[in-house]
Amino acid sequence: MSMKPHWTGSALKHGALWLAALAIFFPPYVLVLSSFKGKQEFAHSPAFSWPASFLNLDNFRFVLSKGELFHAFGNTLSIIALSLIGNLLVSTMAAYALGRFQFRAKSFIMGVYIAMSFIPMITTQVATFTVIKHLGLFNTLYAPVALYVGADIMQLYVYLQFIRAIPYELDENAMMEGASLLRIYWTIVLPLMTPAIVTMMIIKAINIYNDMYIPYLYMPARELGVVSTSLMRFVSDRTTEWQYVSAAVLLIMLPLVAGFLLAQRYVFAGIVAGAVK
Known part of the structure; x- marks a missing residue:
């Protein structure tokens, strides 16, 4: 009986930590995906989809x-x-x-x-x-x-x-x-x-x-x-x-x-x- 509250509290803590980690790393994840997409690809593909190629460095050359x-x-x-x-x-x-x-x-x-x-x-x-x-x-x-x-x-x-x-x-x-x-x-x-x-x-x-x-x-x-x-x-x-x-x-x-x-x-x-x- 005494182990149940402890297990529940531990699960809530780990769940909160995973949610916090997701909230922190989700924007950089979308940022990395978007930086490798071309103009047309960015406009017509979902924000969470991977780019056609991670070797597309045109955006980086342009901003530099x-x-x-x-x-x-x-x-x-x-x-x-x-x-x-x-x-x-x-x-x-x-x-x-x-x-x-x-x-x-x-x-x-x-x-x-x-x-x-x-x-x-x-x-x-x-x-x-x-x-x-x-x-x-x-x-x-x-x-x-x-x-x-x-x-x-x-x-x-x-x-x-x-x-x-x-x-x-x-x-x-x-x-x-x-x-x-x-x-x-x-x-x-x-x-x-x-x-x-x-x-x-x-x-x-x-x-x-x-x-x-x-x-x-x-x-x-x-x-x-x-x-x-x-x-x-x-x-x-x-x-x-x-x-x-x-x-x-x-x-x-x-x-x-x-x-x-x-x-x-x-x-x-x-x-x-x-x-x-």
Whole structure:
């Protein structure tokens, strides 16, 4: 009698997991099928039917040429590289100042960071756009970089957990040896924060790679297109060439999926270490 409820609960859990897996993998499955279909085949065949040939690479050749995906990948990587360097310096220095020093505005600054996380980004875009325009960054690769370098509350929280776990005696010993605060930050604190830095940089890079709103708003020029905005070249007011969109999305997804699979252990290790600390 006692085994029946246990068996029923186990079956429900496994059924829910299979349904969740189906919901997750079903869209990519349809995407892969659609990316290998020709225009006529896509229009007249069911969405779940297999393509006539998985060796049909015409859609991929078309999106690489018309969509200028190689150029878009270059722009995206440039933005990610510049943004990560700036974000690393800004966020770790902010966390170092908040975690190591005592000053009157410390609680106020943390409160502002927390409050800003509750404000939707869309509500501040008029003011942000005006600032970017007056700085002369509109329609340049530096416009999204200027917006991505800022530290968010998640980064500060994770970095603060690591900094507070670093013994302050290390700072004191370095000061006795004549080291400046900047040297202490660069040679002691920053290397000991490597697990958290790697984790946050991976998450930040994924967010930048997936973002479409900021590049679309601040870089409308065609030559400044990134991987996310390049998809719009296959969409018009009257029609959408879904076979090309599917091929482009598949090409854009591959580096992201491969990068995440290679780096996922660093992401999970950094988050768990930060939570334990």
